[in-house]
Amino acid sequence: MGWLTQYFLNPSYVLPGAALVSLPIIIHLLSRMRYKKVRFAAMEFLLQSDELNRRRLIIEQLLLLLLRVLAVLLIVLLLARLVLDPSQLMMLAGAKTHHVVIIDDTLSMRQQLDDETVFEHSISTLERMLKQGDTFGSQATILLMSQPDRALVTNRALNRSLIDELTPQLRNLNCTWKAGSPVPALQTAYNTLSSDGGVAPQVHVLTDLRASDWLGQPEISDALDQLDTIHARVSIIQVTKQTESNVAVTSVTSNKYATAINTAWRMEVRFANHHSEKVTGLRASVYVDGLALPGNILIPDIEPNAEIPVTHDITFDTPGQHEVEIRLDSDVLVEDNSRFVVVDVADKRTILIIDEEGSQTDAGFVELALSTDQMAAEIRTPDVLQNQSLDDYDMVYLLNVSKLPADAVILLRDYVASGGGIVWFPDDGADPTFYNTTLRSADTPLFPVKLGTIQAIPAATSDQEPQFQRPVFSEHPVFGAFSELPFADNILVSQWYGTEGQKPAEDNPDENDPLKVAVLAKLTNGDPIVYEHQVGDGRVMTFLTTAGRRWTTWPTVPPAYVMTHMLMHQYLQKPTTVVESRIIGPPLRFEWPVTDYTEGVEVFLPASDENADNSFRRLQAAPVDNKKNKEDSGEETGEDTSSPEETSLEVTISEADRPGVYRVRRFTQEGEAREKWLALSVPVTESNLLVAEAGDVEQLTEGDHVQVVSAEAASELSTSDQGRELRWVLIALLIIILLCEQLLALRLSFHPEVKQS
Template sequence: QRNRRRILLEQLLLLLMRMAIVAGIVLLISRLILDPSEMSLFRGAKAHHVVLLDDSGSMRQRWGETTAFAEALGVVNQLLSEGARRPDTQHFSLLKLSRPEQPFSSQRDVNETLVLEMATKLDPQIFPCSHQQLDLVAGLRAAQKYLSEEKGAVQHLHVISDFRERDWKDQKAIAGVLTELTSAGVTVNLVKTVPAVQPNLAVTELSAAVQVAAAGVPLRLKVGVTNFAEEAATDVRVSVSDDGIKLPISVMFDVIEPNSTAFHEVDIRLTTPTQHRLAAVLDADVLPEDNTRYLAVDVSSAVPVLMVDSSPDGEAASYVADALAADPASTGVSVTFDTPDGLRRRNLADYRCVYLLNVPELAADAVAALDDYVRDGGGLVWFAGQTLRSAHYRDALYSEGNGIFPVPLGVAADDLPADPTVIEVDVVPADHPVFAIMQGQDNPFIASVHVRKFYPVDDNWIVDDQRRADEWSRARRRLPEHR
């Protein structure tokens, strides 16, 4: 009975200790958050008051006739006015979260002169708030370093912010620096300047295939809207403008779920071949700065493409041209045909893209011209054919990884036999956006494509794309095989 009672007491004490530790961490943070109206902090002995002012983009949140940032500047002026009641007993420093290592004001005596000076400098009309997303932990570390360089003073750190949820994602880092500050004798006060979190929508994407924008040809815009609120947003309308003139179209979102992004696409026609500034605009809300997103589009009268075909009749080029621009008025693509010899005499900068179709080899000056063209941003597409010479592509075009061809080619096998009794398709598109148009029943013609010759990659080539910089990886080497 005694042992059982002793064990129960020990377990109870351990539980109470754990509860005390958790409560201590909570109190460390929660006890510090103050309302600006409750502040009377310039009292007592001579002290140094350091303000870390959050000037991140979220501080632009608006309600009524004020903003979170304007309220924060009002708190700073209120602190100075309180301290000026006992002139020359306080020091004041101001650090902005956007540049915490460069004090805006450093160790100034608090008196009426400073109050008047700061009231002018901290006017919301002239004191800028950034559009950046800033790191609160980095700001606290900078303030800690700044305070550590001073000895012998009573130190107070006032962090004035809207304290968004994202600021507290890394709670261990924040709790750690706050613990270090308080252990060093610094009194920390967290001052919240927003009454409550307000729903906010933002246009977070506006994109299009701007490389092929042509006058009079439909351009498909992709519009993304993010709902940062905890409740779903309904009947969200986004207007589209061209050079500030509202277009007679809108993008409608029936529902955008909480903390998620929804996307819609819409086609527009830009009729003038010039530079256009498109904008997707939401109705006004608490944070107007994220309600608009822009897209610059350089619209051409046509999209020039050069097709280089080595076959005498140009049959390969005609097939590709029909796929790209069967109706130039609908696609905006203007195709020019030439031979490998003619390639050397052309100014490649006049073309958005160059197609090389079944080209066996290229002269040295043509290779140099294509290399310069690609380095300047030109597009280059290769189509293999039966006349292609693997050794030339490996030595002159791949050039040990320094050339314009992506891989070293090995020796191609003899022509693959055609077996009319086999019903399996030769080409199976991968699950990738590049091949999306070739998948499913929408494109049954892929089943009629047959592979007659396959150029393998050189056996000595070290496959370096198993893991890419964007962390996309492949489980195994997926080399093509003829079925």
Template sequence: MPTFLHAPLLWGLLLASVPVLIHLINMMRHRRVRWAAMEFLLVSRKKNRTWVLLKELLLLAARMSIVAIIVLMVAQPLLRDQLGAVLGGSKTHHIVLLDDSFSMSDRSNGATVMDRAKEAVDRIGAMVAAGGDSRTFTLLRFSEAGRGGRRTQPDLLQEQVDSEFRARLRETLKTIQASETAAGPVAPLEAIGQLLGEGEDETRVVYLISDFRKKQWDRPEDIRSRLAELRAKGVSLHLINCVDARRPNLAVTQLELTSGTVAAGIALFMEVEVRNYGGEPARNVSVVLEEDGHARPAVRIDEVPAGESVRERFEVTFAAGGAHRVAARLDGDVVTADNYRYAVVDVPLEVPALIVDGSVDQQGAFFLSAALAPGGNVRTGLRPRVETPRFLDDNPLDAFPVIYLTDVEHLDQRAVKGLENFVAGGGGLAIFLGPRCRAGFLNEGLWRGGEGLLPLPIGGESALFIDRLDNAPDLDVVDHPIFRVLGGQNNSFLSQIKVGRYFAAPKDWKADAESTVRVIARLRDGAPLVVERAFGKGRVVAWLSTAAPIWNNAGSSPAFVVLVQEMQAYLARRVEAAAPLLVGSPIELSFDPAQYQNQVRFVSPGRDGAETTAHDAVLKEDNMLHARLTRTDAAGVHEAQLLTATGMVDARRFAVNVDPAEGDLARLDGSQLAARLDGVEYAYHQADTFEARRDASIGRNLSDVLLYLLIVLLVGEMLLAWSCSYHPPETRVAAPFGRGAAA
């Protein structure tokens, strides 16, 4: 049966009785008058009475129908498209997919985009409620569509539309807010079939309510294919845009450690990055910093150009070891979620450094140890450990961020393989040559035609003769982190380093332009002295002279401490800063069952405070216990609390951040969206004007059909009225007798 958008107006159908009342009033005006001549006419009328009465009844019915149709047009009757639905053999399922990504928290004129989206959902609910009891309703947010291995959790699933439906929907909408995820429409579109089946016994109408940002909709191949699949199944699609303009937005996109030694009590540097997603430069941007919940001096950025990012460095010192929390925040922005950035820094009490010395007197190890840990009031956080080359054969190396080789004559193949695995995994290696080194082993064991650790082939020992006529320094360095502190024009420490002997490269050797090999320091005769290369995830720096002041005076120079410290910071693997996870991603950890119990408690930030959940870890094939926190719905620092075998708590922290790309508020309008969804049939609406077109969303509006019927009835009524009325024939005046007679 048809339904009506304005059902109370159906009381106007009583106006259809007005033509009957007029007819009865006219009947009361008739009086019976006896007239002899009329008797003859009555006898004649009886022969045509049935036909005349039929035309009068049709005329009366037409006039009543005209009034009724006008009333129905105002009430706007709606009819479902399929004939089975009209006959009551099918139902209509209205499915609302609501974008709740954090870009929906964009605020203007005191309201967020999510507020407008919820108003649109409420209007859809009102339309659905006007459709009767043969309708069902499903509400699914983007963030709840089975992301991160979770099952799909709609807010309303196949909810029967009854007299209490509007109240239930409004209570549900009160609890919905923009999430901190960057969830897109692909997962909820896929969830329709997975959650609700094919739906062959129902008519489906899908409403996709979003802000249609360029990030997800500029190249919507996956979205287009899924929308096309729904249309092929007869699903009606409505895309409702809740944004009318793009607004500027700033976001904190990075918060991380720079290279450097991380240890308790040691000053280190971190960098914060701010991106301007607006069309105008942002000036005097202040970034508020926190360290373990305590406020720090803010970082001030003079200007962030439109569409660009600016990084600013700041210093931080952690007095104690452990996992420390660092947070950065912007104030007064249209989107709140991307104004925050979190980092977890694991700070050890000390950092071990392995020095492998092949000489008998171990002079190179002595000077390297003195440079790494000078002692006295100078604290570097480094703990040097000196070993012989045999240590590399059977001992694990992962505990050392950087390994130093000095004057090593030979290494077993097993030791070379261990070093290669160490560097490829992200470790750093510094190689100092010396009198015990042999070009044969260096080339065959460490260079290996460019496949090994050594950045260049070695030709043999060479001497740098003293040029007394030229006061040029022996070292010519490039702009590089190792030399940056000492490379200024006003810094004379590098010029004090004198080199007498070194290992020379072959005369015809030249670094391949496509390789990672780079000469970062040369002697005054142009010969390479310090060469670096990338190897896997790690780096190698080769010094072609001694670490001890044997072939040079570097080891006894004040500059040597700075050079070694900067090299340690440059080579150290960056494992101290835990990689931030994105909101919605699961947290996974594994641990040894011999050291820990299988109970794990996760403490996560939430809107109303910390939330605690308990999990039982599972023993897997690798003989390790594995635990997984599926829901990470809020940005911040999440903590996993493990119980050791002795009952002690071991807390591990994880930084979870929003996806900063979601903060780009560039949007697509209707025409741009149509170009990208070419070939997909859908109805496009702006949320603010969606109510004016709501008839299309719950069925076919019969107003146009009634209009055509009204025109036909009006024409028919005019013809019937003309037929039922008396029209005397036209009479001609007779010409005078004789006029016009033939002559």
């Protein structure tokens, strides 16, 4: 058939049509042979008079012949269905077409259609395009949007063998639970096509065309413009027809993911309505360790395109790590109807109280305020800070401490920097030099202000009541409710520490202050009495009065005293390191110093239909040279790299790609097993199923090389639809040529005049 036939959908018409083009020429030559030339004397005068018009007649006859040849040629092109794109002149030089197919396999493609998902519909569409298209001799590259760097096939000859090989491979593909942008895949397509010179580049993107993925991102416009520089046509094949309503669970959060048995653990669940109509009557179920709890979460009406929070309390009967799942009823996108968290539950939560006084009277008040069946307070002297780890304590109280040794200060700093919380209650035995220098150094910034002298109310006289000071609290998680409680007026202060230097001017922390020091309460005379500041990931609260009754009546107001310490525990509680929540994305990667754990790692995957009997994996960590990594990347690795010879171990869990709870078990050098529980949930960015308008997507680039077509219209893997639309151009040209041919034939034909009677 020749190389030119690859540009026709009906190539069998090309050669017969080429023969038909010669038919007008043959007829023209035969018509000239019908006449016999006979010369006689009288004709010489006529020939001399006709010599002036002869050249014009010959030109008009040749023009008429050309119009008839073109008419036949256009009819042949219409029958053969020319798919030539005039913008790709390289095709005329015999270039092949390189098709790069991008399959959108992000989470939103899991949307359920009538009897299949959108992703399954895109696969069946691609199969049909491969089988119906007459593109043999071309090349193909097939990419997945979630991982464009790992192509299914790369620069393979597109023939029947490849199609037979691809068909089962495509049917075995699974849509991911990840979010993704078209940009990396489009950039990979550009790199592939630009390195393959001498081809006609064509990009096909099978996608659900979500507005959140395609609109409002300048990077997509840049990627499409980049493809235009190599004259690549981009055919975006929309495999969805309309926007579907969808309600999603967008987050499950809590102040802390650690609690005690039989203690109410509060979570905030957020629900989003991605539709233009109000949603009513929703209910959500709560599952703990795979079992549904009695009752449901009642969800208020959700306005169109709105999100609402709902708080809910649950309790746990047994200690350990517990999987919690919030689940909505099924809709068109089932996967975003649930989210997971893991809660670390202990028999009791433990608090450390350091009191330097031998009597430990003040510590007794704090211990009594925190005494519950689910909470235990340990009262110790400062000596314990030199030989005991603080990791097992939720928070640390420091009462009446005069000074601490250097190693104890560093221990407290590391504890707070890793997320722990401490509370200061200094008394008249405090060493101002220690507080103002050691605790306020750049290396150990554990105290917010410089201590001044002790302030006291005027001494009472026989005819005058003591002029006590009352604290005025700001809006804060610990003190926010005090302004509405009547017993708060019974809190009186007789002595307190003054401060030196500039005081924070406002109750809110200074944005330029690295410690973010904030005043949480002031006395009625304006002196600050309670501070808060941040060190690393943890918080420090400072009371410039005592925790007992020597300087304040606070302990004698049980509702206020107990509420204060209970809320401080919730606010300052050190986050557990045993559990963690993440969004599905890149593979899970863990790195640790070789002295912490051995190389052996055990992973327990969430149960599913695919791995019901094989959810356990045993992995081997590999050594990593921290110094080399730091030199190569210029970034910190998060490990101590002070020694050039020190190395770390790392392991990557590539199978952590679906929602659920994963357990990662590592072993210390002594052989003790340590587990980390990770709850992975789907990305919320994929929940909005709003479909972008085709015109808006086509206008992302200034060129005309981008076209959006429906899955039904994409009947074959060939050049873009703009090429197929040449048939309308051919029809228009045929009509014009036929009109011109008739007019010219009329001019050249003989029409005798009819005499009027």
